[in-house]
Amino acid sequence: MTAIVDCNSFYCSCERLFRPDLHDKPVVVLSNNDGCIISRSDEARKLGVGMAIPYFQARQLIEKHQIAVFSSNYHLYGDMSRRVMDTLRVLAGEEADKEEGLSPAVEVYSVDEAFMDLHSIPPGDLALHAKHIKDTVEQWTGISVSIGVAPTKTLAKLANIIAKKNKKASGCVKVLATEEEQRVALQETRVDQLWGVGRSYAAKLINWGITSAWELRNMPEEWAHTNMGGVVGVRLIRELRGQPAIVMEEELVNKKMIATTRMFGRPVTALHELKEAVATYISRAAEKLRRQASAAKTVSVFLVTRDQDHLTDFKRGATIHNYVTLPKATSLTNELIKSAIELVEHLYENGKVYKKAGVMLSGLVPDDSIQGNLFVPASENQHRFLMNTIDNINFSMRDDSVKFGSSGMNKDWKMRQELRSGRYSTRWEDLISVR
Amino acid sequence: MARVKNFYYMELEQFSGMNYKGSKRFTQWDIPTANATGFGAAADDYMERGIDLNEQLIRNKPATFFMRVSGDAMIGAGIFHGDVVIVDRSVKAVNGKVIIALLNGEMLIRRFEKNFSRIRLVPETAKLSPIDIDLSGSEFSIWGVVTYVIHSL
Numbered sequence: 001m002t003a004i005v006d007c008n009s010f011y012c013s014c015e016r017l018f019r020p021d022l023h024d025k026p027v028v029v030l031s032n033n034d035g036c037i038i039s040r041s042d043e044a045r046k047l048g049v050g051m052a053i054p055y056f057q058a059r060q061l062i063e064k065h066q067i068a069v070f071s072s073n074y075h076l077y078g079d080m081s082r083r084v085m086d087t088l089r090v091l092a093g094e095e096a097d098k099e100e101g102l103s104p105a106v107e108v109y110s111v112d113e114a115f116m117d118l119h120s121i122p123p124g125d126l127a128l129h130a131k132h133i134k135d136t137v138e139q140w141t142g143i144s145v146s147i148g149v150a151p152t153k154t155l156a157k158l159a160n161i162i163a164k165k166n167k168k169a170s171g172c173v174k175v176l177a178t179e180e181e182q183r184v185a186l187q188e189t190r191v192d193q194l195w196g197v198g199r200s201y202a203a204k205l206i207n208w209g210i211t212s213a214w215e216l217r218n219m220p221e222e223w224a225h226t227n228m229g230g231v232v233g234v235r236l237i238r239e240l241r242g243q244p245a246i247v248m249e250e251e252l253v254n255k256k257m258i259a260t261t262r263m264f265g266r267p268v269t270a271l272h273e274l275k276e277a278v279a280t281y282i283s284r285a286a287e288k289l290r291r292q293a294s295a296a297k298t299v300s301v302f303l304v305t306r307d308q309d310h311l312t313d314f315k316r317g318a319t320i321h322n323y324v325t326l327p328k329a330t331s332l333t334n335e336l337i338k339s340a341i342e343l344v345e346h347l348y349e350n351g352k353v354y355k356k357a358g359v360m361l362s363g364l365v366p367d368d369s370i371q372g373n374l375f376v377p378a379s380e381n382q383h384r385f386l387m388n389t390i391d392n393i394n395f396s397m398r399d400d401s402v403k404f405g406s407s408g409m410n411k412d413w414k415m416r417q418e419l420r421s422g423r424y425s426t427r428w429e430d431l432i433s434v435r
Numbered sequence: 436m437a438r439v440k441n442f443y444y445m446e447l448e449q450f451s452g453m454n455y456k457g458s459k460r461f462t463q464w465d466i467p468t469a470n471a472t473g474f475g476a477a478a479d480d481y482m483e484r485g486i487d488l489n490e491q492l493i494r495n496k497p498a499t500f501f502m503r504v505s506g507d508a509m510i511g512a513g514i515f516h517g518d519v520v521i522v523d524r525s526v527k528a529v530n531g532k533v534i535i536a537l538l539n540g541e542m543l544i545r546r547f548e549k550n551f552s553r554i555r556l557v558p559e560t561a562k563l564s565p566i567d568i569d570l571s572g573s574e575f576s577i578w579g580v581v582t583y584v585i586h587s588l
Contacts, residue, residue: 021540023574083497090497140498140525142578424500431503431519434535434544 001126001177002244003116003149004156005088005133008164008172010112010143011039014080015070017142018424018432026067030055033263034071034418042167071420079425081111083141088114091133115153123177130173150176153246154239157195158185158213182242186214196236201228217241255292260285261358267306268354274303275344281359282340286333287391289361295329297363299336301343304356320347323360331367332383333390492583498525500579502535502544509533509544511559518586520544522579535578538566542578 007013011029016022026043030036037058040049047065049058055069062069085108092105107115121129130147137145146167148159155176162185163174176182192202194213204227210216217240224233235245260281268274278301289296300323324339340359422430493499504518512533514520520535528534534547536556545556545566554568554575568575 020537020542020578023537023540086497140495142524428501428519431501432542433503433505434520434542435506435508 001118001121001123001149001151002153002156003118003130003133003147004109004153004160005084005114005116005137005145005147006160006164007084007112008144008146008167009039009041010081011070011072011077012041012044013143014077015068015073015421016041017080018421019068022068026065027070028058028062028067029070029072030419031072033265035263038072069419071418073420073423075423075426076421077111080141080143083425084112084137084143084145085114087137087140088116088133091136092116115156118149126177127173127175130175131171134172144172146170146172148174148176150182151242152239152244154195154236155182155185155242158189158193161189161193179242183214186217186240187212189213191216194236194240196232196239213240255288256364257360257362258285258288258296258364259358259360261302261356263356264354269352271345271348271350274348274354274357275341277357278340278344278359279337281357282337283333285359285361286331286336286387289364290331290367290387290391293367294364295331295367296326296336296361297329297365298323298325298361299339299343300324300360300362301340301347302356302358302360303344303347303354304358306353306355322347325363329363329365329367332387334383336361492521494582495523495525498579499523499582502542504544504584507560508558508563509546509560512546513586514544514559514581514584515586518584520581521583521585523582524579526580526582528577528580533581535581537574537576537578538568539574544581547577 009027012027015027015029024043025041026047026049027041028037028044028049029039031038034055036052036054037049038052040051044067045051047061047067049061049067061067085106088106105117107117109115116133118126118129126149130149134145134147137143146160146163148156148161148163150156150159159174159176163170163172176185189212190202191197191205191210191213192199194216197205205211205216208227210219217237219237221234221237224237225231227233228236238245262277262281264277268277282299300321302319302321304319322343324343326335326339330336422432424430424432489496500522502520502522504514504516504520506516514533522535526532528547530547530549532547534545536543536545536547538556543556545558548555548557548565554570556566556568558565
């Protein structure tokens, strides 16, 4: 059996943990740059606050009901996510498993979800075990979770949706262990609610008269192969029938590309500001690159202009991008910045208004300059040493104490985060105070 | 020939320890374990990681949080204004523990008193009085148990 453990309104739960006065009050969290609502508590949902809608559209409702609003605080969410995942690993006995050479029992699926392998739990104990996981995570980290348990990942996801639908009745736990339980669940689920069924496939299915997940489950595998994207479709059907087809995956340790994109805090028109922004993103991306001991061969830069016809901030403007392939893969910030700045100069058009920029490092290869390489000029080894030193200082001092001049000293264009809470769990200066 | 000679001196020094003539005869490359301080050779085998406060102060990492104390409520327990307390959410709050309590939306640090008939939050200063918890009329829960206090002298 597989379980999916999914945090309830994760970002809101993180904020509330340190704001007990908001315990049963409506709360929402905004996306980068305070653009959209990306997390809402049950109370906010009941008041009619939509998901992923622009902040300004919900503003009236928010003010009317005095809903608490937070800018996203990724330092806090990241730390709380690590705590939740660590708790699950302790519960799964992962350390012991590792020593015995078993595959990990916890697969982190996203910042607030993880799959857990429960094959060793007797079927009769699943509900009790899931309840124990839920209670322990809540006790240790203060984050409430919902758990769906089923023979396959797809059915576990479905069980989780059912558990979340009525938290009081389900106690945030739903087990679909028997075929009968699975049938009832599939019959009351629409195809568009299924994990792995995108909007376009859902529309197609409904068009063909397949509206419930149960109807889809009963389609033959050959049909799925022809009509639902080959192997992927077959896998989905098998998963719905309770035959595991999507296995537990080991964590992807090394990324194949590294991207950093941000919305600007205000519209940007000057070339030097764009250059500063791109240099900053490159610094951040290069740091990640070095952390996984890779070097990049390709540097890409994106600029997103604001659509001149629309005054609204969220309409998608034109994206212009360009890339350059380096003669030799590198992890040195200065070399990467140099290429990126040239790209910006090339892409920049005077008079245009830019609202977003991004960089991407791809063509990643293992970085052979890490151990002093005998076959490269000594100066390169020195650069590597400099990078290590910068990374170490920035890690211990936080917040980019040392950076390249091209990233600018005062970043006017930086993201808007007006309502960000403290970094309660990661910074000495932001600790919560108790009386 | 010179090499053999060096080797001879090294052996002599290691085994007898009496014929020490200063380290000038050897460069650091001759003695792999010696470092630039000249102290390495003997101590290398006993190298340790050094003292790590986390080891002592944090019992359960995912459940441990730090908080800053504001006010004099717990002076009698040696917890002063401005101190940092370490809070473990996985420790069970039993009678007598110092806890972080949530009372009507506020975070309080107090001693937890619980017996058959009542729950009280007891401060350790004469300036404040104990709070009797009325479970029907107030919102009360326990955030975590204080395990250590970090106090600057």
